[in-house]
Amino acid sequence: MSRILEINIFRYNPEDPASVPRMQTYYLEETPNLNLFIALNRLKEEQDPSLMFDFCCRAAICGACAMVINGKPQLACKTKTKDFPNQINLMPLPGFKLIGDLCVDTGSWFRIMNEKLEAWVHTNKEFDPEAEEERMENSLAEQIYELDRCIECGCCIAACATAQMRSGFLGAVALNRIARFILDPRDKRSEQQYFEIIGTDQGIFGCMGLLACEDICPKNIPLQDQLGYLRKKMGVLAVKNYLFWKKRS
Amino acid sequence: MRATNVRKINFSNTVAYLDLSQAITGIFLCLFMLTHTLLVFSIIFGEKCFNKVALFFESTGLAWSSGIFLTIIFLFHFLLTARKIPFSFTEQAKFWSQAKMINHQDTWLWLVQVLTGIVILLFGSIHIWVILNDLPITALKSKHLMQKGGWVYFYVLFLFSVAFHLGLGLYRIGVKWGFITSQNRLKSKKYLFILVGTLIMIDSISLLFFYF
């Protein structure tokens, strides 16, 4: 016989003055291979049309469905109910603006973050639409792609106690993105320019090495190694700056 | 956008130096602690041996000079790390609810590190005060101290705090500065826990020798 799942969902609609934050319990019969994407849609269709949650790709590539599942920030569409006990608790991601129930606004956060990083290729080259695309070593392209796989789901921010305590903290997703641009030979920014963006308490030196980001990232981006790499690089640069300045004066 | 157009943000190296100093003072204090453990361990070869070691540090003036030097580094390390400790209640509450929510080992261990750090700040100051005010160090005096009142409990708690703080601190430095990578993370953690265990064992043996 299949299990009856007890799904407790955080309910609150900030738009509705009568709404109070609470947990609401739903029951659902488990079907083979059930994931939370299907489960939530069934609940909405069969039991409660007022339930709010986000989905788009249902294939772990858009990052819209991130939520806290039994304490861990995860993608709902990638989460099978069979890996969980009968009771499943769903909460919205902390650290982002709540839209309602399980929906949060990660978009604004990521927009501000990307603007702070100037997360685009900085170059002096005039763009020539006729020219053939520049070539790049395959291994390098793969290295960049490995970091570029981030889907901006926000799980690493929701998992990071530093980001939760200090709202200006850029977080692993941003630092990973800078590591990606450092790798990219088309981005002509100097080390010093990168340092100006992340060599602060809001950047790499604010990270306390708790590694929840590394352990939680649903795309398994190698975050720990990027953080270590950046800190070393930025630390060495600061020491170099010191020696240089000494020499000059 | 052109690379030359990138706007200059008010920038300084200070934060980097502070962070670097935090790690360096930490490593320095670790090395000191390991030496200290071995020196105190000389008690197992008898009081004479311990006294000889103590006398060496006394006669060369190392006892008080390094004592003062280390106190300064110790306080400096506290000031640097305090930049990361949540002092405001909102931050504390956020950290606590976060730790409870994700129930993640390394996040809990950070809390252990903060708490042991505070114990060390308090107990370490008392310890340094008591010892430096009663130089020279001799086995007999230490024994007296140990057998008096609650001092054993004081030192047992102190010892555990130091050992864990040291092991966790090294782990954190390794992770933050990229010496511990995702490849060797679990192994490094295991070795550091072995180090913590060994430290506790050695220091406990010394304590027992003083106690009886």
Ligand code: SF4
């Ligand atoms: S780094 Fe991972 S957890 Fe963070 S936003 Fe990107 S995919 Fe999500």
Ligand code: SF4
């Ligand atoms: S290592 Fe920890 S503090 Fe640093 S970004 Fe990841 S979760 Fe946050």
Ligand code: FES
């Ligand atoms: S729906 Fe796109 S990641 Fe889950």
